Amino acid sequence: MSDIILITGATGNVGRELVSLLHKSGQPIRAAVVSEAEAASLPPDVPWCVFDFTNPRTFPAAFAGVDRLFLMRPPHLSNIQRDIKPAIEFAAQSNVRQIVFLSLLGAERNPVVPHAKVETLLQKGAVPYTLLRCGFFMQNLSTTHRDDIRAANDIFIPAGMGKTAFIDVRDIAAVATKVLTEPGHEYKAYALTGSEALNYQEVAQLMTAVLKRPITYSRPSLVRFAWRKWRAGWPAAYVGVVSGIYLTTQLGLAQEITEDVPALLGRPPLTMRQFVRDHAAVWETEPASSINAHNMKEVLS
Numbered sequence: 001m002s003d004i005i006l007i008t009g010a011t012g013n014v015g016r017e018l019v020s021l022l023h024k025s026g027q028p029i030r031a032a033v034v035s036e037a038e039a040a041s042l043p044p045d046v047p048w049c050v051f052d053f054t055n056p057r058t059f060p061a062a063f064a065g066v067d068r069l070f071l072m073r074p075p076h077l078s079n080i081q082r083d084i085k086p087a088i089e090f091a092a093q094s095n096v097r098q099i100v101f102l103s104l105l106g107a108e109r110n111p112v113v114p115h116a117k118v119e120t121l122l123q124k125g126a127v128p129y130t131l132l133r134c135g136f137f138m139q140n141l142s143t144t145h146r147d148d149i150r151a152a153n154d155i156f157i158p159a160g161m162g163k164t165a166f167i168d169v170r171d172i173a174a175v176a177t178k179v180l181t182e183p184g185h186e187y188k189a190y191a192l193t194g195s196e197a198l199n200y201q202e203v204a205q206l207m208t209a210v211l212k213r214p215i216t217y218s219r220p221s222l223v224r225f226a227w228r229k230w231r232a233g234w235p236a237a238y239v240g241v242v243s244g245i246y247l248t249t250q251l252g253l254a255q256e257i258t259e260d261v262p263a264l265l266g267r268p269p270l271t272m273r274q275f276v277r278d279h280a281a282v283w284e285t286e287p288a289s290s291i292n293a294h295n296m297k298e299v300l301s
């Protein structure tokens with residue numbers, strides 16, 4: 001019997017780290033990529049398949065011999081019944097014995113978010129599941145907001161002085177590795193955050209100290225943020241979603257610190273200082289010609 005772990009979103013923030021951890025540990029895995037061209041960005045020797053949630057013809061080859069599934073909802077897919085349910089149903093038919101879902105902190109109290117709809121499908125479905133309800137990723141600063149920091153030395157985020165218990169995606173991948181590779185995590189939900197809640201003024205001070213150049217937090221209003229991002233070409237719906245997320249931060253809903261990461265990993269979560277140190281090169285100003293294919297994807301995402 002085959003015991004392959006299928007990893008969706010294998011080129012994304014969490015999936016990329018998870019692929020690396022599981023592959024290094026010798027687990028049989030299959031990295032799911034949307035197109036063949038994306039496979040080039042995977043570590044060498046990682047088995048991969050083309051998989052698209054919106055194209056069921058990609059399912060049979062992707063799920064062949066698969067025993068466990070790491071399920072990530074691509075951020076632009078919000079119609080869960082249409083776009084995510086078919087893959088969950090196919091997993092059940094394929095005798096997948098566990099689905100680990102990358103969810104959102106507080107999804108159980110917020111039926112409006114797409115993650116809650118996925119959780120409901122899993123809870124009503126036939127396959128044992130594990131829910132990883134994650135707080136804000138530190139990596140939002142090195143992807144979505146990278147250009148503002150790199151080009152203008154400014155964190156341009158409408159979060160007021162609200163605090164966030166940021167989590168490093170490397171910790172999420174470590175937790176996912178654990179729950180996918182040891183028994184006893186079926187039908188469990190974990191709330192994953194870092195160990196400190198910071199506002200963006202504190203993040204800017206920390207970045208200033210680590211990057212050794214002044215980084216400010218301009219604390220824009222929601223309207224100013226939305227206007228500037230829309231003018232810069234972000235789709236209106238995406239501007240709305242991101243603004244809504246930062247409104248919740250303003251209201252103090254992102255600051256709760258949980259104990260599940262240290263309890264599961266037996267060590268404290270990675271800190272924001274460590275994250276900034278490890279990613280310092282990402283915010284360095286560099287000539288356009290030195291932007292490689294990998295970080296160009298992040299610039300465009």
Ligand SMILES: NC(=O)c1ccc[n+]([C@@H]2O[C@H](COP(=O)([O-])OP(=O)(O)OC[C@H]3O[C@@H](n4cnc5c(N)ncnc54)[C@H](OP(=O)(O)O)[C@@H]3O)[C@@H](O)[C@H]2O)c1
Nearest residue numbers: 009010011012013014015034052053073074134135136137
């Ligand atoms: N950012 C946060 O603070 C935060 C916090 C909690 C939860 N989350 C949730 O985490 C999830 C995103 O995870 P992430 O940041 O690791 O991913 P990500 O970096 O946003 O990458 C998205 C991944 O989805 C893949 N993808 C795009 N369209 C697809 C399709 N039609 N079929 C299959 N795969 C597709 C992409 O492949 P390509 O590279 O080929 O495009 C990429 O690997 C979202 O559900 C988000 O709501 C985020």
